Amino acid sequence: xxxxxxxxxxxxxxxxxxxxxxxxxxxxxxxxxxxxxxxxxxxxxxxxxxxxxxxxxxxxxxxxxxxxxxxxxxxxxxxxxxxxxxxxxxxxxxxxxxxxxxxxxxxxxxxxxxxxxxxxxxxxxxxxxxxxxxxxxxxxxxxxxxxxxxxxxxxxxxxxxxxxxxxxxxxxxxxxxxxxxxxxxxxxxxxxxxxxxxxxxxxxxxxxxxxxxxxxxxxxxxxxxxxxxxxxxxxxxxxxxxxxxxxxxxxxxxxxxxxxxxxxxxxxxxxxxxxxxxxxxxxxxxxxxxxxxxxxxxxxxxxxxxxxxxxxxxxxxxxxxxxxxxxxxxxxxxxxxxxxxxxxxxxxxxxxxxxxxxxxxxxxxxxxxxxxxxxxxxxxxxxxxxxxxxxxxxxxxxxxx
Numbered sequence: 001x002x003x004x005x006x007x008x009x010x011x012x013x014x015x016x017x018x019x020x021x022x023x024x025x026x027x028x029x030x031x032x033x034x035x036x037x038x039x040x041x042x043x044x045x046x047x048x049x050x051x052x053x054x055x056x057x058x059x060x061x062x063x064x065x066x067x068x069x070x071x072x073x074x075x076x077x078x079x080x081x082x083x084x085x086x087x088x089x090x091x092x093x094x095x096x097x098x099x100x101x102x103x104x105x106x107x108x109x110x111x112x113x114x115x116x117x118x119x120x121x122x123x124x125x126x127x128x129x130x131x132x133x134x135x136x137x138x139x140x141x142x143x144x145x146x147x148x149x150x151x152x153x154x155x156x157x158x159x160x161x162x163x164x165x166x167x168x169x170x171x172x173x174x175x176x177x178x179x180x181x182x183x184x185x186x187x188x189x190x191x192x193x194x195x196x197x198x199x200x201x202x203x204x205x206x207x208x209x210x211x212x213x214x215x216x217x218x219x220x221x222x223x224x225x226x227x228x229x230x231x232x233x234x235x236x237x238x239x240x241x242x243x244x245x246x247x248x249x250x251x252x253x254x255x256x257x258x259x260x261x262x263x264x265x266x267x268x269x270x271x272x273x274x275x276x277x278x279x280x281x282x283x284x285x286x287x288x289x290x291x292x293x294x295x296x297x298x299x300x301x302x303x304x305x306x307x308x309x310x311x312x313x314x315x316x317x318x319x320x321x322x323x324x325x326x327x328x329x330x331x332x333x334x335x336x337x338x339x340x341x342x343x344x345x346x347x348x349x350x351x352x353x354x355x356x357x358x359x360x361x362x363x364x365x366x367x368x369x370x371x372x373x374x375x376x377x378x379x380x381x382x383x384x385x386x387x388x389x390x391x392x393x394x395x396x397x398x399x400x401x
Contacts, residue, residue: 007140011133012361019346019358029353032390034378036357037182037332041252041306041381044299047289051256054288065281068272069097073287076294077260083297084214085228093265094238096272097282097290100257101212101246105176106138108242108261111274112174112206115143124168127176128159130183130363130372132210135176144173148364151371156327157184157334161195172205180213180223183362183377184334185327187217193229200240206267209243212259215250215300216307217329227263238263242271249331250300251293258282258290307331310380314391318378321398333378334359338401341374347401352393 010018016035025031055061068074071091078091089095098104113123125139129148139146147168151157158181175196179188200207209226217223226243230236246259261271275281282290293299315326315333324335337344341358348354359375380387 002141004141004143008137009133012357015361016345016355016357019342020349020355023346023350025349025353026351027353029393031353031355032382032386032393033355034357034380034382034387034390035355037249037379037381039249039252039254039331039381040383041303043252044293044296046296046299047251047253047256047293050292051285051289054285061284063284065284065287067276067281069282070284070287073097073282073291073294076291077262080294081227081262084222085225085231087227087231089227089262090265094262094268096261096268096275097287098244098259098261098275099280099282099286100248100254101210101244101259102134103257103280104244104259104261105132105134105208105210106141107274107278107280108206108208108244108271109138109142109144109174111271112208112267113139113142113144114173121171123173124171125174125176126164126168126172126205128178128181129366130157130359131176132178132182133362136364139174146364147172148366150366150368151184156186156325157181157371158186158188158192161192161199169199169203169205172203175200175205175207176210177207177226178210179226180211180217180327180329182210182213182330183332183359183372185213185330185332187223187328188229190224190229190232193224193226194233197230197233197235197241205240206264207241209241211243212246212249213330214245216304216331218308218311218326219328223329238265240264240267242267247290247293250303252299252303253289253293256286256289258286258293306384307380310384310387313384314380314387317388317391317395321395331380333380334375335378336375337398339374341372341376344376348394348397351400352397354390354393354397356394 074091123144127135149159242263248254322335356376359372363372
C-alpha cells in the first residue's frame with residue numbers, strides 16, 4: 001500500500017459523524033443541517049433540458065469522450081471567462097474541462113510536484129489555514145509536505161503571507177489560494193495577487209487558485225479572479241497560474257461534477273497529459289449540459305439573489321448573540337462561539353436538532369493553536385425558511401447556555 005495514505009487525516013464530515021455518535025437530537029424539532037456546503041437550490045431547467053436532450057441522442061454515449069473536452073465546451077468556458085472577467089483565452093490551449101474542481105485541485109498537485117526522492121528536504125505545498133482539506137491530501141499524496149499559513153482575524157481570516165519566511169518559499173513548489181475563501185469568504189484584492197505573483201516569479205512555484213465560490217457575493221462588485229488580476233498587472237501569459245472553477249455552486253449542479261482549469265498554457269498542456277493517463281474525460285452528456293450552464297447567466301443572477309435574501313435575514317439575527325458578520329462572498333457564515341466549538345456543535349444538535357460544523361475541523365493545529373478553534377461554519381444552503389428557523393434556534397440555544 002502507498003505509505004502516504006497513512007498521513008491523511010479524517011475528512012471533516014467523518015469527524016462530525018463521530019462527534020455526533022450517541023447524540024439523540026431533540027425530536028421536538030425537525031432536523032436542519034447547516035453543516036455541509038452542498039447547494040440545495042433547484043437545478044435550472046435549461047441545464048436539465050440540455051442533459052435530457054443529450055442523453056436522448058444515441059451518439060452521446062456510444063463513443064469515448066476526449067480528455068480535452070469538446071471544442072464547444074472549451075469555447076463556452078472561454079466565452080464565460082471573457083464576459084465575467086474581461087479576459088480573452090485561447091480555448092484550445094488555455095482551457096481544460098474537469099470533473100468538478102475538487103478532483104482537479106487534487107490532480108494538479110500530482111502534476112506539478114516533484115517529490116525529489118533523493119533530496120533530504122521534501123518540497124512544500126503552501127495553503128491557508130483554515131482550508132479545504134483536499135489541498136492537504138493532494139500535497140501529501142504527491143510526496144510534498146503541506147505548510148499552513150495562519151489567518152489574520154482582522155481581515156476576515158485572509159492568510160497572513162507575512163508569516164511565511166524565505167526558507168519556506170524556497171522549498172515551495174505549489175501554492176493553493178482560495179478566493180472567495182472557505183470558510184470565511186474573504187476575497188483577495190489586487191495588491192495581494194501582485195505580491196503572490198512576485199513571489200512566484202522569484203521562487204518559481206505554481207499558483208493554483210480555487211475560485212468555486214466566485215458567483216455568490218454580497219458586494220456591488222463581483223470578486224476579483226486570478227486571471228483578471230494577472231491581466232490587470234500585465235501578466236497576459238498567466239505564467240505559473242492556473243485557476244479552477246465549478247458549476248456546482250454557481251449553477252446548483254453538484255451531482256454533475258463539472259468545472260474547468262484555465263491559465264498558463266504550458267501548465268494546462270502538462271495537466272492534460274496527466275489527465276489523459278488518469279482517465280479524467282468528462283461524459284458527453286455532462287459536457288452538453290455544461291455548455292448550457294456556462295452560456296446562461298440568468299439562473300446565476302437568481303441564485304445569487306436567493307443567497308442574498310438568506311444572508312440579509314440570518315446574519316443580523318445571529319449577530320445579536322454571536323461574533324459573526326456578512327462575508328465578502330460564498331455561502332458560509334464563520335462565527336466565533338464561547339467555549340469549545342465541538343461542544344457547541346454537539347449540544348446544538350442534541351437540544352435543537354441543528355447541525356453546524358466545528359471550525360477546528362477545517363484547520364490544523366499549530367504552535368499557536370488551532371485557528372479554527374472556537375468557531376463554527378454555517379452553510380446557508382437550505383431554503384430561506386429553514387435557514388431562518390435554524391438561526392432562531394441557534395439564538396435561543398446561545399441565550400440559554
